[in-house]
Amino acid sequence: MRKQAICKHCKDIFEQRRTNHVYCTTSCKTKACYKRNDYKYVSGHYKKSEVSIPENNLPALQMEDITTSLEKLEAQLDTISKNQQINTSNIANAALGTAAANGATSLLKATFAPNLLPANKGDIEQLHNAINELKFLLRMKNNIKLKPQ
Incomplete structure (x- = not known):
């Protein structure tokens, strides 16, 4: 109801x-x-009404505020650029650390959770073989049923 x-x-x-x-x-x-x-x-149709923003409610932008903000940002950029030094040994150490971490995680996944690893070519071939075997068995079953007794 x-x-x-x-x-x-x-x-x-x-x-x-x-x-x-x-x-x-x-x-x-x-x-x-x-x-x-x-x-x-x-x-004949609906139209969204225009939204009007009164100019009196907008904050007044002062040129002095903008220039001081820009100067502060430039000073921060200068300090950041001075502190950063690119070192090839640091890059090599980071690459080696990343490779070691990736190798360790893949080894642990293969050991403790092999079902979580992505499929490889051998897995796909096994699936194809299993599907073909099932198809063969179904064909055999259907042929046996269709034969008159």
């Missing part, structure tokens, strides 16, 4: 198909959305 409800938009009584069903039709649902989002009906 369906429950009677009142449409949130047009206030008509309708039968709910679900407990969270609140509009009688999709048209009412769309119109309610347009009403919530300030759409206006304009000669």
Whole structure:
């Protein structure tokens, strides 16, 4: 038995198909959305009303504030660029550390969780062989059933 409800938009009584069903039709649902989002009906279609921002509420930008902010940013960039020194030994050590970590994790995965490793060519070939065997068995079963006794 369906429950009677009142449409949130047009206030008509309708039968709910679900407990969270609140509009009688999709048209009412769309119109309610347009009403919530300030759409206006304009000669055959709905159009979003223009949002006007009063200029009095905008913060006044001072040229002095902008220049001081830019100077602070430039000073920070200078200190960062002076502190960073690229060293080839650091890069080599980072690469070796990454390779060692990747090798260790793959070894641990292969040892403790082999099912989590990505499939390789051998796995795919085993799957193909198993599928072909199943197909053969199904063909054999169907041929046996079709023969008259």
